[in-house]
Amino acid sequence: MKYKRASGIILHPSSLPGPDGIGDLGPEAYNWINFLADAGCGLWQVLPLSPTGYGDSPYQCFSAFAGNPYLVNPALLLEDGLLEFADLNDLPEFSVEQVDFGEVIPWKLLVLDRAFNRFQKNPPRKLQKEYADFVLHHSFWLPEFALFMAIKEEYGGGSWENWPKPMLHHEKVALNQFSNEHELSIQKHTFRQFLFFRQWNNLRAFAHQKQVQIIGDVPIFVSFDSADAWSHNELFFMDKNGLPAAVAGVPPDYFSPTGQLWGNPLYQWNMHQETNYSWWIERIKSALEMVDILRLDHFRGFAGYWEVPAGMQTAEIGDWKKGPGEAFFNVLHNAIGNLPIIAEDLGEITPDVNLLRDQFDFPGMKIFQFAFTDDADNLFLPHNYVQNCVAYVGSHDNDTACGWFQSAPEKERDFIRRYLARSGEDISWDMIRAVWASVAVMALAPIQDFLSLGTEARMNFPGQPSGNWTWRMPAGALNTTLAHRIRENNVLYNRLSGERLEKSPKKPLY
Numbered sequence: 101m102k103y104k105r106a107s108g109i110i111l112h113p114s115s116l117p118g119p120d121g122i123g124d125l126g127p128e129a130y131n132w133i134n135f136l137a138d139a140g141c142g143l144w145q146v147l148p149l150s151p152t153g154y155g156d157s158p159y160q161c162f163s164a165f166a167g168n169p170y171l172v173n174p175a176l177l178l179e180d181g182l183l184e185f186a187d188l189n190d191l192p193e194f195s196v197e198q199v200d201f202g203e204v205i206p207w208k209l210l211v212l213d214r215a216f217n218r219f220q221k222n223p224p225r226k227l228q229k230e231y232a233d234f235v236l237h238h239s240f241w242l243p244e245f246a247l248f249m250a251i252k253e254e255y256g257g258g259s260w261e262n263w264p265k266p267m268l269h270h271e272k273v274a275l276n277q278f279s280n281e282h283e284l285s286i287q288k289h290t291f292r293q294f295l296f297f298r299q300w301n302n303l304r305a306f307a308h309q310k311q312v313q314i315i316g317d318v319p320i321f322v323s324f325d326s327a328d329a330w331s332h333n334e335l336f337f338m339d340k341n342g343l344p345a346a347v348a349g350v351p352p353d354y355f356s357p358t359g360q361l362w363g364n365p366l367y368q369w370n371m372h373q374e375t376n377y378s379w380w381i382e383r384i385k386s387a388l389e390m391v392d393i394l395r396l397d398h399f400r401g402f403a404g405y406w407e408v409p410a411g412m413q414t415a416e417i418g419d420w421k422k423g424p425g426e427a428f429f430n431v432l433h434n435a436i437g438n439l440p441i442i443a444e445d446l447g448e449i450t451p452d453v454n455l456l457r458d459q460f461d462f463p464g465m466k467i468f469q470f471a472f473t474d475d476a477d478n479l480f481l482p483h484n485y486v487q488n489c490v491a492y493v494g495s496h497d498n499d500t501a502c503g504w505f506q507s508a509p510e511k512e513r514d515f516i517r518r519y520l521a522r523s524g525e526d527i528s529w530d531m532i533r534a535v536w537a538s539v540a541v542m543a544l545a546p547i548q549d550f551l552s553l554g555t556e557a558r559m560n561f562p563g564q565p566s567g568n569w570t571w572r573m574p575a576g577a578l579n580t581t582l583a584h585r586i587r588e589n590n591v592l593y594n595r596l597s598g599e600r601l602e603k604s605p606k607k608p609l610y
Contacts (some may be wrong), residue, residue, distance in 0.1 A: 101438045101439065101441075101442050101461065102461075103463070103542060104142075104541070105541055105542075105594055105595055106141075106142040106143055106313075106541070106543075106595055106597060107140075107141050107142065107143065107536060107542070107543045107544065107589075107590055107593075107595040107597075108141050108142065108143025108144055108145055108315065108542065108543075108544045108593060109136065109139075109141055109143075109144065109145070109545065109546070109547050109550065110145040110146075110492075110495070110544055110545065110546040110547065111144070111145075111146070111546070111547045111573070111581070112146050112147040112158070112496070112559070112569075113125060113129060113149075113171050114144060114170070114171065114199055114569065114572075115130040115547075115559070116129055116132060116572070116573060117196065117571050117572060117573055117574065117575040117577075118173075118192070119191065119194070119205060119554070120173070120174060120194065120204070120207070120208070121192070121194030121195070121199065121200065121204035121207060122170055122194075122199045122204045122207075122208070122572075123171075123199075123544060123572060123573075124170075124171045124172060124173040124481045125171050125172065125173050125176070125300055125303050126173025126174075126175050126176050126295075126299075127173070127175060129173075129303050130303065130306060131578065132144075132578070133303070133307050133312055134310065135312050135578045135583055136310070136312050136597075137310035137311065137312060137597070137598065138580075138583040138587070139582075139583040139584075139587050139590070140310055140586065140587040140590035140591065140595070140596040140597050140598065141312070141540070141586065141590065141595075141597055142311060142312055142313060142595075142598070143312070143313055143314075143315055143393075143542060143544065143597075144307065144313070144314050144315065145314075145315035145317075145544055146310055146315070146316060146391070146396070146459050147159075147317050147318065148172070148316070148317045148318070148319060149159060149167055149168055149316065149390065149497060150162070150164060150165070150166055150168060150200075151163060151166050151167070151168045151169060151170075152168060152569075153325055154171070154323065154325065155565050155568065156199075156201045156448055156565055156568070156569050156570075157286060157568065157569060157570075158317075158364075158569065159319050159397070160323045160325075160364075161322070161323055162245075162248070162249065162252075162325065162326050162327060163241065163245045163248075163324060163326055163327045164319075164322045164326065164328050164383055165238070165240075165241035165242075165245065165328075165383065165386050165479055166241070166245050166293055166296075166327070167293060167296030167297055167300060167390075168211070168296065169208065169212055169292040169293070169295065169296055170204065170205060170208045170321065171213060171296060171299075171300075172208070172292070172295045172296055172299055173299060174187075174188055174211050174225065176337060177211070177215050177295070177297055177348055178412065178435065180224060180227065181218075181224045182218055182219055182227075182295075182366040183211065183214060183215055183218070185218040187214045187215075188211070188212065189585075191207070191209055192391075194207075195572075196230045196572065196574070196575060197572055197574075198570040198572060199569070199570045199571075199572060200570075201570070203494075209318035210293075212292050212295065213288065215291075215295065216287075216288050216291045216292070218350065219231075219291060219513070220284075220287075228296075230272045230298065231291070231294050234293075234294045234297060234298070235290060235294075238293070238297075238386075238456075240382050240386075240559070241327070241382070241386070242290060242293060244327050244330075244331040245289070245293070245327040245373065246286045246289040246290040246293070247271050247275065247279060247286055247327075248260070248326075248327035248330055248331065248451040249289040249327070250265060250278075250282050250285040250286045250288075250289055251267055251278060251282075254278075254282065254285070255267075258391070259324070260325060260329075260330045261323040261324075261325075261341075261342060261343060262442070268342055269342065270330065270331065270333065271542075275286070286383065293308055296444040297568055302392065304390070304391075309597045311597050312597070313392040314390075314391040314392050314393070315392070315393045315394075315395055315544075316387055316390060316391030316392075316393070316394055316395065316462075317394075317395045317397055318383070318384070318387050318394050318395070318396050318397060319397045319398070320396065320397055320398040320399070320401045320402070320405075321348045321362065321364035321365070321367075321398070321401075322365070323364060324344060324347075324363065324364060329365050332379060334368070334371055335364060335367060335368055335371050335372060335379060336365040336366065336367060337367070337368055337369060337412075338365065339367045339425060343410070344363075344364075344365040344366070344410050345363065345410055346366055346407045346408060346409055346410055347361070347363045347364060347365065347366065347408050347410055347412075348362045348363070348364040348366055348401075348405065348406070348408070349361045349362045349363070349406055349408045349415030349428065350398075350406050350415060350447055350448075351364075351406055351415060351416065351418060352415075352416060353447050353448050353565060356562060356563045358415065358416050358563075359412040359414060359415030359416055359418075360407075360562060360563055361408060361412065361413070361414055362415075363413040366405070366407060366421075369423065369424045372424065372428075373424065373427070375517030376431060376567055377424075377428060377431045377432065380428070380431075380432065381431070381432060381435045381436065384432055384436060384439075385435075385576050386437060388436070388440070392440065393440045393441075393442060394439075394440060394441050394442065395441075395442045395444055396441050396442065396443055396444060397444045398444060398447075398463075399443035399444050399445050399453070399456075399457065399464075399523075400445060400447060400448075400449060400450075400453040401423055401498075402423045402424060402425060402428060402429070403422075403423050403425055403452045403453045403455075403456045404420050404421060404422055404450070404452065404453070404454065405420070405421055405423055406418045406419075406421075407419050407420075407421045413608070425452075425456060426456065426459060429456070429459075429460050433460070439460065439462075441460075441462045442463055442465065442490050442542075443462040443463065443464050443465070444460065444463075444465055445457055445465060446465055446467065455574060461469050461488065463488045463489050463490050463541060463542070464488075464489050464490070464542065465489065465490050465491075465492060465495075466479070466480050466482075466485055466490070466491045466492065467492050467493075467494060467495060467498065467500070468476070468480060468482070468490050468492065468493050468494070468531055468534065468535050469493070469494045469498050469499075469504050470493065470533075471516075471519075472512040472515040472516050473506070474517070481519070482534050482535065482537070482538035482539075482540075485538050485539050485540050486540075487539045487540065487541055488541060488549065489536045489540045489541065489542075490540060490541070490542040490543075490544065491538050491540035491542070491543050491544070492535070492543075492544050492545065493528070493531045493535050493544075493545035493546070493549050494530055494545065494546060494549065495546070496546065496559045496560050497559075497560050497562050498558075499555055499558050500528070500546065500548045500549055500553050500554060500555060500557055500558060501528035501531050501532075501545075501548075501549045501552075502527060502528050502549075502552055502553060502554045502555075503553075503555030503556075503557075503558060505524060505527040506554065506555070507555070516531075519534075520534060527553045528549040528550070529550075529552070529585075531545075532545050532550070532589065533551070533589060536589045536590070536595060537591075537592075537593050543593075543595060546559070547573060547577075550570075550582065550586060551573075551574075551577055551582075557571050558571065559571050564607075580608060583600060
């Protein structure tokens with residue numbers, strides 16, 4: 101699939117400002133899209149939007165299909181008639197700098213329960229048909245997910261491996277009995293999904309009005325503690341007790357000297373092949389109903405993946421196994437059509453990964469921060485980019501540009517100063533300009549780099565199990581001056597979204 105030259109910004113909705121302890125899909129999200137449009141950016145990249153589980157990570161979710169109910173905005177529920185102002189009188193005084201998930205989650209669920217109770221007693225007429233249509237449209241995954249969440253709630257929120265055996269092994273009689281006895285709880289979780297998708301779809305439609313496309317993120321693996329692993333146990337390598345026989349990770353690389361032990365169950369690709377990859381087809385179709393372009397995380401796993409024996413404490417010991425490869429993407433293409441995929445091809449990449457990526461014309465990723473450990477042949481240096489790639493100043497897994505520069509060895513700092521012919525005093529914007537000027541068809545940077553923030557604003561430390569995903573953008577950070585400065589770069593380097601006839605601003609922008 102061919103893309104137009106464009107630019108964008110990485111910002112997960114949870115990082116938006118707002119009064120409810122976590123960024124969400126409400127007014128600040130619409131303000132964000134207006135900012136992107138004013139800045140001339142045609143791309144907004146988010147992290148996975150699924151309901152977060154272990155460590156509050158968007159890469160360890162309770163479902164590969166569901167949405168995160170913590171992102172539902174209460175103010176919009178007021179407009180829908182699902183809440184009254186009195187329902188929000190007990191709003192806690194949350195931090196505006198960090199997401200405190202331990203405080204936020206109970207509050208958000210309390211608000212959603214109030215909305216559900218009102219919907220049960222006196223549903224707004226305009227929402228009744230929408231709700232029924234939503235349930236029908238998502239019938240592939242929604243019933244199993246709502247049941248999974250209701251059972252999880254009944255047994256204290258723990259992982260499904262600790263459920264009673266009839267539940268653990270998905271025995272039909274036990275599940276039917278549970279469904280009959282906990283019908284209201286199942287409906288509650290279904291309703292939360294309805295609210296998320298309704299708000300997200302409205303926000304995405306607004307983004308399209310502003311000529312902003314959304315880049316989503318599809319992790320290759322699902323969490324063990326997920327409705328997917330529980331309800332489709334046969335699609336994963338599990339032992340007779342329902343536990344993973346081997347788990348996912350990556351061997352030691354420049355991110356971690358002991359590798360990354362993700363712990364996700366691995367796919368039985370032969371079983372997926374026997375069903376003509378039907379689960380994956382539904383997954384990609386569902387994702388493309390939510391976003392416009394998919395960043396396929398850990399793309400190399402489709403060529404070959406690192407299998408770590410269950411019980412290992414690190415990912416240092418393991419074996420490379422062959423992935424589904426070309427046949428998999430041929431099936432997806434035949435079922436879906438053009439695949440708007442960005443291949444996350446970072447890490448230790450072998451020729452078969454590059455071949456698979458190029459065979460389907462997927463753009464790979466280039467991270468500018470990785471460019472200065474070597475010499476002028478480093479493929480992450482902009483003069484070595486190919487056009488069909490997506491260039492990033494950094495990603496959610498990296499330090500901010502300022503934080504990286506401050507902590508980098510002097511040899512790397514000297515290299516980048518000479519490469520950019522700059523002093524390094526405005527390093528994040530120097531790096532942005534170099535990426536924007538490159539031949540890469542898409543150029544992106546985290547909002548933290550446009551704000552010239554340091555390590556304190558970092559989103560994730562790979563391999564660190566807790567304390568991640570909490571950063572929030574300061575209120576008032578988005579302003580006309582910043583939008584004009586970004587827009588100027590988009591004008592200069594032909595990445596302006598929307599009306600491209602405006603080749604130069606009428607007056608200086610900053």
